[in-house]
Amino acid sequence: MKPAALIPLAIFLVLGGLFAMGLTKDPSAIKTQMIDRPVPDFILTDLRDETVTYTQADLRGQVSLVNVFGSWCTPCAVEHPTIVDIGQQDVVRIVGVNWRDERAAGQAWLNRLGNPYDIVLFDDLSLLAIGLGVTGAPESFIVDASGTVRYKHTGMVTPQIWRDTLLPIINDLKKSAP
């Protein structure tokens, strides 16, 4: 047997191994680029009052949970009771980003399901959403007191994710920068 004759087999085995490992990956999950970067500049109006505007500066000062939602998004409605629960615990400021919505629809949705948000930004044209690298709703970000993104959760926040993942991070951030 000549060593050269083994080359095709060797290449194939490497490729096969990569394929096998590839099966464990979810190709549609896009990793965030935002960790440890400041929230990008934005100017958005309040969902309930279009004369009130907010900018990135309004996210500084304390730790915030930024939750992206839309009245058109079914999982958001499933997730929402958990966010309402978190709001009642009053451990963190919750900022809602009403994404790609109609103003009236977003308001009606919050009236129906409850409003846990301290601030609700109205982002109908994805200005903040693209800045945060959002790909779908719901998505939640933890932003520290300096306005820097520290964590991102893609998909629904469940009570378990809140308790085991998000809350400890928030507590750490609160401790390190009182």
Added chain:
Amino acid sequence: MRFLVIACFLLFSSVAALAQSGSNETEMRAREVGRSLRCVVCQNQSIDESDAPLAADMRRLVRKQIDSGMSNEEVIDFMRAQYGDYVLLKPPVQGNTLVLWLVPAGLVLLAMGWLVINSRRRIAPDVPELSAAEAERVKSALETDAS
């Protein structure tokens, strides 16, 4: 039923509006940039081709940024900063894409190398002997063909 039809269309319809403003040059550049950016919620489409609402919003943002005086590269770099290399349909040439870019070129060079080396060898004086041997084979091949 009629209401249902309309509701369905509304449900699946995007509210996005395309920016109508902008000169022809903005438009051309926005299209060019759009073709090189991947729609992050779609599967293998550029934002220029995609019907997805987020792609429409990204298209609008690209136009806005071009209008505000950013160069094509700056717009692409902005999107790359938010979504990572994933958003680039043309992968950047960097450490982890060297194999991707060099292998095709390397294989072509190998093929051309084979061509050059063999065409040199052809000049070697063993040509008459080769053709004699080949003549023998032609004869045998012809016999097989004719049978």
Added chain:
Amino acid sequence: MLAEFGHIALIIAFGVALLQSVLPLLGAARRDSRLMAFGDRAAVLQFILIAVSYAALTAIFIGSDFSVELAAQNSHSDKPMLYKITGVWGNHEGSMMLWITMLALFGAAMAVFGKHLPASLRARAVAVQAMIGAGFLGFILLTSNPFLRLDPAPLDGRGLNPILQDPGLAFHPPFLYLGYVGFSVAFSFSVAALLEGRVDAVWARWLRPWVLLAWSFLSIGITLGSVWAYYELGWGGWWMWDPVENVSFMPWLAGTALLHSVMVLGTRHSMASWTVLLGISAFSLSLVGTFVVRSGVLVSVHSFAVDPARGVVILGLLMAATGGALTLYAMRAASLRGREPVSVMSREGGLAMNNLLLVAATVTVFLGTFYPLFIDVISSAQISVGKPYFDLTFAPIMLLLILFMGAAPLLDWQGKNKAGLKAFLKKAGFVFLIVAGLTAFIGKSVLGALAIGIAAYLAFATFAAMARKVKWGKVSAAQSVQLLRAQPAAAYGFFLAHMGVAIFTAAATVMTVWANEDIRRVKIGESISVSGYSFTLTDMSSGERDNYSYLSADITAEKTGRKTVLKSERRFYPVREMLTTEAGFQYSAGATIFAAIGDGDPDKGFILRAYYHPGVVWIWIGAFMMALAGFVSLFDKRLRRQGRDA
């Protein structure tokens, strides 16, 4: 009852396939002619059983028996008959059934048409084919049984995915699978030849028609897919470099290389181990395609039957088949005869160069398709590889390939009589310069001029090669015509295929460089103008039809006073909760135009996309010419005569 009947037939077929993959091998080793002959009969029996099972499944769909889960999920009693039949393969389980039906068909054909081959070679090949069959039958029976019952049976089915309710797509999978699975013959014979330890010209000549057949079917399948995606998805793309498209293209590229290396091996006894490797690769790439489409390992627009668990099994089958074949290759490569050096300035030299470049192109498509997955696995980095990458890598390789494609047919085997080449190259260079110069002058595009010039060069070279065959200008015109008529079918096949490539290349270039489009939000009465055409949204209406509701737009396209009405629709299918867009087309040999209506409302206006696509139909004409060329070459009398005498 039908379901149980089909299920049992499938189980028996599995048993037959198991026996067929063992006994003929034993027979070949012991020179036992009865055991070897068993392989032939088993191959035919296995095909009959699978065909019966497939027929039972089709009957279940036609009879709308919704107590069978697959029919309930994918069919509907109101569906037109055509889509009841084609709906069988519009889902994972049914398409796997089609897959193995074809595999068994090719297995039976090998046994029936291979009578003149050495008995041991045929027995071994039939056994290898049965191993693949047994693997996939087991896969179907264990993970994808199409005959599972549903209790209680629903009143009606869920219907076929509306995107699939289209004649273009209905016939895309059968042709694609005939191509994919057709390469199994090359695989089985390559492995059998390795087992025999002998690869020779007779083997190559016998293999050639099978490769031609698979290649032609695959060409049709890919082209139908392209046509379908173009008008159904309506984004204006005829080729998206989507992973699922790429995985069907890779076996085609490898098959094209195989088609030419088999010619060299059949004529000159060279490139033996290379040909065997290509035979293994073409089918292995087909298996990779099956793996990708069904495992969801890559994101694709053609989302279909995705399930990682199935992916594991198919990957296992791929590892066993290809891994086994390549292990055998590693052990036996040295024993393969026919290592004659290939000189460059000869027909075989040109064909070898063609092979090297085609393999380079295959590897490029492979890398472009799988590199994002590999890099994710290795370093968790996420990158995308899209059209711009392929434009920069694949396209130049192809243009280089065309240079050799033009010249190689003008060289003789063994490089005798090279005198004509220099004169030809001078003339061809002249043709290139004139066409490229004119294109640059009129079209104002350097890249367009280069590619169209190269396509013109290929057309000229192909005519020149044909002229040389009929001694045009050297003998009288009447004698040339006589010579032309006396040419073997393969010569016509060569001419058609290479002209097809020239036409395809020119058309693809025209589309890439000069196509134009615009998207705007328009109200009724407003218009968009694209490349001299004005597209006016003239009327909108809505209503319900068959199994969907629609919003229909009339778009009047006008150029220099000539008007055409394009009808575009947004359709909503309530059963599937799916929204589709039907673009309105006007095809023509010159420029195809089309328009697609998007979302909106009468107040704000609707999003309208309008496209100007010059020459797009010639892309498919060129591709179909290649497919036709393969079939024409099959009629070559030499193939059959040599086969029979062997």
